[in-house]
Structure formats: structure tokens, C-alpha cells
Amino acid sequence: MNKSAVRLVVFACNWDGLSCIEAAAQAGLVYPASVRVVRVSCLSRVHQGLMLKAFELGADGVMLLGCEPGNCQFDIDAGLIEQEYEKARRVLRLLGLGEERLVLCHIPRGDGSGFVGRVTGFIKKVERMQPAVPAGA
Amino acid sequence: MAEEELRIGVFVCDCGLNIAGSVDTEEVRLFAEELPDVVVSVRNRYTCADPGQEEIKRHIREYNLNRVVVASCTPLLHESTFRNCVAEAGLNPYLLAMTSIREQCSWVHLHDREAATKKAKDIVKIAVARARLLEAQKEMEIPVTNAALVIGGGVAGIQAALDLADAGHQVYLVEKEPSIGGIMAQLDKTFPTMDCSICVLGPKMMDVSRHPRIELLAYSTVEEVSGYVGNFRVRVRRKARYVEEDQCTGCGDCAKVCPVVLPDEFEQGFSSRKAAYIPLPQAVPPAYVIDMEHCLGNNPVACSKCIDACEKQCIDLNMQDKIVELDVGTIIVATGMGIYDPTPLDEYGYTRFENVITTMEFERLICGSGPTDGHLIRPSDRQTPKRIGFIQCVGSRTENRGHPYCSNVCCMNTVKDSLLIKEHHPDTEIYVFYVDIRAFGKGFEDLFRRSKEEGVHYIRGLPGEISEDPATRNLRLKVENTTAARVEEYELDMVILSLGLEPRDDLKQLTNMLNISQTSDGFAMEAHPKLRPVDAPTPGIFFAGCVEAPKDIKDSVTQAGAAAARSAIILNAGTIRSEAIKAVIDLDKCTYCGVCARVCPYGAIKVDVKGKTVAQVVAAACAGCGTCAAECRFDAITMQHFSDAQLLAQIDAAMEEEPEQKIISFLCNWCSYAGGDLAGVSRLQYPPNNRFIRTMCSGRVDEKFILHAFEKGAPLVLLSGCHINDCHYINANHWTKRRAEKLWARMEKLGIRPERLQLQWVSAAEGPRFAQLMRELEEMRQQVTPEEIEHTKKVLAEHRVSKAKAAKREETPEAEVETV
């Protein structure tokens, strides 16, 4: 997929998460430029506020890209991230925006194609949904 | 006056820049010159000043003027000045028409020179229209009763009574309490001299009792006042003392045996008295009194120990109240003030915390003849307090429980109290918590300085809360020391609340009786705050002391002297000239229907309906309200100086050009016009569409004036007077209201929107309300369409014609006598 109108924000943890993105770049794999990557030290840094903020600023979808359970660089309990993710999803559901707009992805280290596959799949799903941001916003 | 050629002189005042700053007075002068019958038009910088007055007189002589119009400030201020001026030039003073282009024009239209000038021209045209029809009048001379009534026996009343009596006049001094003396008798010392209060007051009280020309009616109240300046009739109720005043020796044996024990109000409840008591040892009259409300009973007599104990046999439990009728020429109101009750201020804990007391309670505690013989002790444990705090502004300068004004005396009173404490106990720590220390008078700053030199601490900040230590009953006070910008806590043995003054609860009763008004603060309203500070707006009534506003003893005494002097002017004159605004009956037209007699608030018209004698006006009693003239259906009554013709001419003048742009306002001299003046003095701005016509009372406004205004094309008419129970002429405005209601019904029937006649009461103190009303009226006026106005003119013209025809056909109809 080359282009899309869907604006995505990907919070990628600096370790496993970023490695997938770099691997994709090195392999020359292509995904739309409307996907913006925000690098964080660890996904646990991303609380519900940041997730919702991305939507406030105009994101149609948010992906949390992090390590597989047990692989955390900082040994953070994956449950913490799950909790924040769940909260944000429920808020999105209540808002009527759709909880599917927020996904949490654990991808093995360096799996570039896996990442691209997930991203493009996500974009297609979001494209099928009503726009989160009104036209012209 | 039809034969004589009219020669009108118009004098337009610049008033420095007060008028000339926003009105083109030259343009107004030129305009006036062109008006018919005006032979000369002059512009003056300050018409009321000597040169200005000389110029008027000169012009009267040179141009042989027989009418004078002065367009300057409000007639309420200087009409008498200019009347005297023209009289000096040989012209009858009632041939002067004075009108305001200042308070009612230049000051309220500061930013629209063109509109203000246009309005000023109209105002002059209206005045000239009236002037044409003015007639010379002769003022009545009425004899003055050479006696004065002083209501209230505090220091102000005492001083006023003594001054008047010394000047040779008979004085009746009426005091509600069993003894004179008032609040001053309860004080220990006075500032700034630190004189003993009762020592200074006592001799004056004795002078009152001994003075051959002062009749003291203590334990008495004024019940009714009727009449007018020079001739007041006052009904006084002398409450039964149950003790023969002249016989009582003050031995006190009755009190010793009386079984009823009550809190002593004089001692602020710190000690007790009996039902048989004397309020203070230095009481004048020096007689005991039986407090029948608390006595065990006199019908039947339940106990009679006092009678048994009285050697002089001067107790009579069957005594009755006595009613006394007094004739006086002037009345001085000196009823004093009330004191704010701080109980609602729960953050200060008064009545919850024993050691939080008030300044009045402190006075009694520190006073040598007080309940503790002058030993300063605190209520909870009777120990001498070592750390005392004063809290200022309690109940003053606030919209949050209390009064918005400053009570004048509390700052200096606390300074004085602090020095008293230091005198008794030099090592007491004293803290005064204040916002400002107002030490404005002679010797005040000195006293304040002394207090500081003695080590009294002045902390700028008012405490936010006080709490009590249940064990010690000490008080913990939290305050922001605003000078240091930090919150501090003080532990104190006693806290004294510096209470504000307020009008007495019963003042309203008195003001109603005397037909005088109260300001928005509730104190008695003076005629003019600067130039007539002790006069009530009602002639013959004066104020002295705190009834008019909070003040200290010096100012009360000064004001008492002033009130006495001004009273004496009237009493010395022997006769009084009554303003020549009187009702005159046309004997040919009178049908002796009796309506005028019914509506006259003063009972000044006598008519025998059954005996078929025509109405007769008792001129001396006529106050000039004009209600009779407005109510008379046969046009048989002429109001001198405010005739129908003059009022109709003023309406015509106002409506001559662009009537649809103008609102006609009928304003009464005492309230709504004065309210308009206050709006002007306060420089409140409003649209310039108002054209005012002044009458003495709103009751004067005949329905035919209003209909005439509408027929001439007025979009809106305002009928305005005193508030319904505050009419200067007692109750004349009730008739105004009735008339308006009948008119509204008529207008509705004729298809004219009734809301185009507005009835709004505005008091002399309501400047902002007047301005707001003008703004609202202008908005309403803009909603009135030209079609509406045309329709109104047509309908009213037809109505007038058909009415006239009907009147010609009819015999004298049955009288409609209505009761108020």
C-alpha cells in the first residue's frame, strides 16, 4: 500500500517495537506516509491520556507497538499496559468512535514484514469505518 | 394680564463649563432671542453670582421686563435666590420661571453636544411658554407659633433644646426613655479629650431640667404630627410612669423591695435592675419608674411592696398614659442611632464565646459607675484580661451582613478605648485589627499617635475567624497581616468588636409621621447634603445628631446648634411667608360636589355638599399639591403658579417640533424631579429625548394634560412622583395612581396602547434609577410607530369633540365621591 488518507499514530517502544520498523525500512517495505511513528522508551509510558490525545489531534487510528510478553527491556508488567489500553478502548467505545481504532500489537523483534502486514491491515479496517475526524477538520 | 405687553427676558447660564461644556449656550441664547415676546436674551458665566444677578436686575430695569426666564441649574437649588433677585429689581418674584439645563440636560448628555443643545433650546422654549402665562402672586403671611419641639433627649436633642430655650423660645423636649442622656450617658470617656462623658453631659441634663422655657416630656413618644411649618400640631403620649415625677425623691426604697429582677439595659446586661428602677443615677427627670411590662401586675395589683416602701406615697399603680397636644412652630428631630448587632457574624462568635464583647459592653465595664466599678474584667472568669484585641469595621463597610457605609466614630472610639485600658493596666497587650484608621478630626491624629506611643499594636487586616479554647476560654484569632502579607494567629484573653452605627428600628414610623424621607442607608434625608445639611426637605423640620448620619459628639452638638439656629430663624420671624402656590376656587364654576375636599390631604378645603355652599380653601393649610385641581371635573379650581393654562402651554411648546422624538415626563418637585437632579449631579448619562414638566406634586397632573400630550403627537408620556407611601403631600400620589389606572382603561378602549403612559415612582435618592428609567423609556419610544401616533391623534381629537358636545348637553351630573 502506497498511499492512504487514514492518519495513523504508532507508538513504538524503542526496543522490540522500533526494531520492526527499522527492519521494514531496511527491507524496503512500503507503507503509507500517513502513518506517523512516535518513539517511546517503553509502551508503559503511553497512558490513556496520550492515546486519547492522538485522537484529539486528528488521528483516525492508534497502534501500540511493543515487545512480546516477557521481553520487556525494563521488566515492566505487561498488565499495566493492558490496563491503560483497555481504559482507552472503553472510552473510545463510549464516545462512539469505535474501540477498534486502538490496537495493541506485540510483534517479535525485527519482524519488519509482520509490522507492515499489521499496519496495512489496520489501515484497511479503519478505512471501512466512518471517519473519526469530520471532513475538512 | 392680557392687556399688558409681554416683555420677557431670558438668561442662559454657562455655569462655567458645567453647562457650556456640553451645551452650546450661545446657540441657546440666540434661539431664545427669536422666541415671541422675548425682548432680550442674555448669556451669563455664573448667573447666581453677584455679577450675574446684577445683570438680571439691570436688564429688568433697562428693558422694562415683566417676565424673567432663567435657564441654569435646578430650581430646587436656586429658585429662591433668583426670586429674591428679581424682587430686588421691583418685579414680583412669581413672574420668574426657572428651569434646569444643567442637572436635567448638560450633565446627563455630556457626549452629544448637538442633542444636548437641541434639548436645552426646547427646555427654554417650554419655560418661556410658562413664563408668558405667569401671574404676580402675593405670599401669605402666616403667624408662627413661638415654640419648638425637640424629639429625642440625647446630647444633640439636649443641646438643641438648650440653645433654643436660651434664645428665648419655648421648647418641648420629648424623650422615649424614662431619662434623657441617650448613648452619651452610657459612655465612659469621650475622644479626643478623654473627658468623662457623663460628667460633661450631666450638667447639661440638669440645665434642661431647670430651664424655665424647656418642658421635658420624658418617657413619652410622638404619636401624630399634623400641620405645616410655623403651625405644627403634635400629639404626644406620656407613658404612665406609675410614679409621681415631681414627688419622687429618688430614695430607691421601692427598688430595694421590688421582687422582679431583670437585665439592666443601661449596663448592657452585665448587671440587673428591678421592675421599679431608675435608669441611671444621674437621671433627668430624677424619678423612678415602674416597668409595667415586667411588673407582676397592676390590674389587679399583684404585689404592692413598692407602694408600701415609698415614704412619699408617690407611687400610683393605676396611673394612665396621658395624651398631650402641643402647638409648635418647628420640629427638631434628634432621635439618635441604633447599634449593629453582630450575632449573625458567626465567625466572630459573639454570644457563643463569652469573652467576645462589644464596644458598648466595654464602655460599661471600664466605666467607674458601671457594673464592675470600673475594674476591667472579662466575662468568663472575671479575671483582668492581659491580651485584648479590637476588631474594627464590624457591621460597616460591607455588603455581607451589615451596612455599606463607614460608621465614622468606631476608629477613634477604639483609639480612645485602647488608651483607657493602658491607663488602667499599662502592661496589657492591645491589638487593633483594622482596615483604615480614620483619624480625620481635630485632635484625632494626636490621640492616635499617643495610642501608638503607649505601645498599642495596630495590625492591618481583619480576622477571618475566631475560635475558643474550651479550657481557658481564651480566643484564638486568625488574621492576615496584610502589611506583612502573612497569616498570623493571636491568642487573646478578650476580643472587643468595634460595632458600626445604624438607623434606629423605629425611624420609619417617625419619618412617615413627619413626611420626611430616608436615604438608601436608612438615615434621615437632608434637604441638600452641602448647603442645607440640617434641614429636612419638609419646611420647619430639622435634624441634629446621628439620626441624619453617624457622627461623633462634637459634630452632633455642632449640628444641634445649627438646627436650633435655623429653627430660631423661623421662630424669630414671628410670621412665615407661605409660598404662593395655593388652590383658588372659581365660585361660578363650583358645583359643591365635594370631591376636592375629599381628596385634599391636608383637609384644607371646606365644602358643604348638602348645604350647597361652594368650596372654600383654607389658604394657610393649603400645601399646593394641586390634587384638587386635577380631580375637579368642572375646571373650577386654579392652582396659582401652576395653572392648567401654563401646563398646557408647556406641553404645546415641547410638542411643537418633532413631537415623535420626545418623551413628555411629568416630574414632581420633591421626588422624581430631585431624583433626576441627582442623576445629573452623579453625571449618569441617558438619551436626550426626555422633555420634563415640573409640578409640585404628581397629583397635580390632570388627565387632560396627558391626553393633550398624546393628541399633540407624544409617543410616550411618563407620570412620575414619590413612592406610593412617601408622598411629600402625605397621600396625594394615591390619586395619581387612581387617575393613571382610569386613563389606562380609557386608552385601551380607545385603541391606544396603555403602556405608552408610564407610571413610575422615583425618589429623590434614586439617581441611578432615574437614569435607567430614561434609558428604558427611550427604548420603548423607539418601538412606537408613526402610524400609532397618527391614529392616537385622530382618535383623541374625535374623543375630545364628542366629550365637549356631551358636556354641553348635560346638567350638573351627580357627584362621584370616592374614598381613598
Added chain:
Amino acid sequence: MFDMEREISDSKIRLCLDCGKCTVVCPVAQHDPEFNPRLIAQRRLTQNSSNPQDETIWECLSCYMCVERCNYHVAFPEFIHSLRAEALAEGAQLQCSHGGTLQALMHLMAREDLRQDRLSWLPQDIELSEQCDTIFFVGCAPYFDIMFSDLEVNTLKGVKGALRLLNRAQVPFTILANERCCGRDLLLQGDREGFLALARANMEEFARHGVKKIITNCPEGYYTLKVDYPRMLGGTGIEVVHLTEVLAPLVQSGELDLGELKTRVTYHDPCTLGRCSRIFDEPRQIMAAVAGLEMVEMEQSREKALCCGASPWAHCGAVNRQIQEQRLAQAEATGADILVTACPKCLIHLRCAQKSGDGRIAQVEIQDLAYLAARSLDLGGESVG
């Protein structure tokens, strides 16, 4: 849009006598000597321009204690709100708490085309009247319960209690599926645009459904809809009443019978319901109507009630915590089993203090008034919550 001169004049701050009573009674000033309401006003007025360095303008809780004591009832909280709006307009940064979650939510909720799905919590047996021009305004409870789930606050319990009480009292109402946050917190923070966006979205929603009357149990929503909306938008034509104003006359007259609950409680007057809206008696009348309920007043109650230390989701810090500690200690001192409050924000903030792990903080149970009253209706504790 923003006339600072007029707002300063409207607040009457120029009448300040500098007496300092406000500083003494202010709960923030008690714990932070740097905070001085009087000096904030002075600094701003003497400079006649905003002072971006004045950090203290963010600390005010809008608890209205100063207004209560002030000689001129100077509207100091409103003045602070104006100062904050001015500061933000000049580039100051807002320190959002909870990472800005609530702000993001409020901004998202202002979107015009939003179609919320927020009524799934509504119990089946709550009766809504069709075609009714009276609505029950729920407020942000559904969102709060998600965002603060770790605090175990469950503010929806109070809402459900309110609905059951209204049903029992046979007061007809309906609930709008797409009501928005009232926006009060944005107004307090100085985010005028954000507030107006929410206000307009709400007004459109109300207009679309012909709403003439609003009942709510959230004091902040109540005050904002009743006072701030007309003030900032120029009149709404909608009558706004608080739940207790509806229920209190009914319990007093006997038309609504509350059952029995044998327990000792104390009541925390929410600042916005109490001092701001002067509703002190109605909640007490409702509690008095529950048989067996003993209500003990805290040392600071009614007009003098101590604030719960709630922030508008911004600049929340140590001082807030200290105030919460003080208030919970006052509640504990009454010996009550339950601390009753009538505001979701009070509930959240006091719970947050209790959950903070600070051993000093009193752990008295906190319940919402409507929930408590509904419980007494003999419906069983669980079915309400």
C-alpha cells in the same frame, strides 16, 4: 471574544478592601503560604496586564470560601478563571493532571458529529418517558468510572440511585444519548474555546430534542448549565434543577417515602452545590427522611464546609492532597460509618487521597447521597450499584 476589562469589573475585585479575610479562610492558603488571593488581585490590578510569572493563579480550587466571607462578595473564583484564560492566551502552559486524559476527552466530546454510545450502563428497569421535555443530565460519570476504575469510585452508582429515586417519585424524564460534558472544568482552567465548543454542542443537542427542563445530580453540571451557560452564551431558556431540589419537597410532604437505613453518616457539602448554589437544606432533608439514619455534622459544614481539594483536572498537587487529608480526618472525627457526598468529583478526589497509600489518610467509606437514599428504598444494596 474576551473582554478582560469587563470581566475584572464584573467580578467587583476593584472593591477589595485588602482586609485579608479571604486569605485566612482559604484552604489553599492554609497549606501553601505562597498562595495569597488578595495579593494575586493586587499584582494583576496594579500591573494592569497579565503576569505570566504568577504561578499561583493555578492553585485556586474555586471553593468560594473567600466569597462567603468577603465584605463585597467579590467573585474571586471568576476573577481567577479570567486570569487563567488571559494567561493561556499569552502562551502559558497548562499543567494537566492524569496526563491530560480528561482534557483530551472533553475536547473529543465537543465534536459536532459525535454519536456517543454511552447508555449501556442504564439498568433495564429504569423508566424513561417518551416525548418528554425534561431530561436527566448524567454528566461524565460513565467516563469517570472507566478512567478512574483503579480508584473504585463507581460514580454511576449515584446516577443510578438518582434515576431510581426519580422513578419512585414518579417524576417523568428522559435521557439524551448524546449529551456532552458541561465543560465547567475547561471554563475553570481558562480554556474558553473548549468550553464554548462543548456548550454549543450541548445547546444544539437540547434544541434538537426540545429540552425545556434539566434535572441533574452533578453539582458542577447543575451550576454550569444553570448559571454559566446563560452568562457565557446569553440565555438558554431552559430550567435547571438539582436532584435534591426535586426530591426534598417530596420527602417533606410525604409523597416520596424513603425507607430505612440504620447507620451513622456525615455529609460533605460540595462547594458548587453548597456555597455556590446555596443548596444546603435539601440534601439534609433527604437524609433526615431516611429512618434510622443518624447524620452528624463535621466541624466545618454548610457555609463553612471545607473543600474536598478537587482540581479542574489541572495543577493538582501536594496542597490538594493535604486538604483532602484534612477533610477526611474531619469526617473520621465524627465517628460516622459513611461519608456522604453529592458530587462525583468530590468522590473521586477523596478516594484518590484514600488510595494514595499514605497511612495518615482516614479510610472512612464514601458514598453518594443519591445512591444512599436509593439503597434505603429497600431494593437491596446490589441492585442499585
